[in-house]
Each structure stands twice: as C-alpha cells, then as structure tokens.
Amino acid sequence: MTTESVDELLVQGLxxxxxxxxxxxxxxxxLSDQTDDEAASQGxxxxxxxxxxxxxxxxxxxxxxGEEPRTxxxxxxNALIEEHEQFARDNDGDVLDRYNMSVGQKTEHYEIAAYGNVTSLAEKAGYDEAADLLSESLSEEEEALDEVTQASEEFDQQQLASD
Incomplete structure (x- = not known):
C-alpha cells in the first residue's frame, strides 16, 4: 500500500x-463480565x-x-482479542482476572501510541479542532492505563497477602 501524503496517513490511522x-x-x-475482581470489572x-x-x-x-467514517x-x-479468547477458554478465577488486567494494559498502551500518532498528524495537517478531539481521547486512554495499572497492583498485593 502506497501512502502519498500526511493526510492519507492520518485517514488510515483514524x-x-x-x-x-x-x-x-x-x-x-x-472483560467486565469475565472478571470476578469487583474493582477491575467496574473499571x-x-x-x-x-x-x-x-x-x-x-x-x-x-x-x-471531510472524510466518511470507515474502518x-x-x-x-485482532491478535489481542484472539489471544484473550484462547486464554479465557482454558483459565478462570484469579488467573483469568489478572490476565484480563494485563490485556487491558496492553490495549491501553497500543491506543495511547495510536492516538498520539493521529493527534500529531492532525496537528501537522492543520486540523486543529480534530487534533483537540483526538487529544481528549489520548488523555482518556492515559487515565485508563493508570486505572488498570493501579487495579493490577492492588490485585497483586491482595494475592500476596492471601498466600
């Protein structure tokens, strides 16, 4: 696939x-339905x-x-979802809860990188309002990563205390 401009790269990223x-x-x-840990499930x-x-x-x-929303x-x-489905078929309980939290972290890291990229491209292309909206989503993803990381750490501490 040949991409000839920053605008095309932006559209592909979006x-x-x-x-x-x-x-x-x-x-x-x-993830919410599968996770027994109440805080993580709620998150x-x-x-x-x-x-x-x-x-x-x-x-x-x-x-x-000026583009039609397309996927x-x-x-x-796809790989993260497939990997999770395979793991969830064979595991449950605390192991699945902790795995779900790690999948959440992986996903947030990916989204942070993706939103960071398209925000930068939107700025370079002069789409200031679009960049502001994308930056808002980027901030939400960073907050979500902090929350799932905190839930993971609390879960780990609870597991250590119960052992």
Missing amino acids: QELYYTEQQLVDALET FSEHREETQNQVDRLEQVFDQI KEEQVV
Whole structure:
C-alpha cells in the first residue's frame, strides 16, 4: 500500500482507530463480565462507556476532515482479542482476572501510541479542532492505563497477602 501524503496517513490511522474502538466496545463488555475482581470489572465497564464516546468522537473527527467514517482492520487488535479468547477458554478465577488486567494494559498502551500518532498528524495537517478531539481521547486512554495499572497492583498485593 502506497501512502502519498500526511493526510492519507492520518485517514488510515483514524480508520484503524475507528475499527479498534468498535472492537473494544465489545471486548470490554466481555472483560467486565469475565472478571470476578469487583474493582477491575467496574473499571472495564466504565471504560466501555468511555470507548463508545471515543467512537462517537472519531466520527466527529472524520466529519471535520471531510472524510466518511470507515474502518480499516487492525491486526494488532485482532491478535489481542484472539489471544484473550484462547486464554479465557482454558483459565478462570484469579488467573483469568489478572490476565484480563494485563490485556487491558496492553490495549491501553497500543491506543495511547495510536492516538498520539493521529493527534500529531492532525496537528501537522492543520486540523486543529480534530487534533483537540483526538487529544481528549489520548488523555482518556492515559487515565485508563493508570486505572488498570493501579487495579493490577492492588490485585497483586491482595494475592500476596492471601498466600
């Protein structure tokens, strides 16, 4: 695939993020339902709502740059979801809870990188309002990473205390 401009690179990045966020709306519901740890389950549920808002925000960004909202399949997200499905088939309880938290962390790191990239591209292309919206989602992803990391650390401490 040949990309000839920053604008094309921006659109491709937005399409991948649009796909990612749509996939994660469903995946976060699964994580919430599968996780017995109450704090982590609640965190996944809350982030699901936030992710739906990010889908809506991406649609606004597409509109601002004059593009139709379209998805472009993202193999990284597909691999994370598939890996999780395989693990969840064979594991449960505390092991699955902790694994779900690690998947949450991996996903947040990916989203932070993706939003950072498209925010920078939007700024370079002169789409200031779109960059502001993307920056808002970037901040939310950074906060979500902090929350899932904190939940993971608290979970680990509880597990150590009970051993």
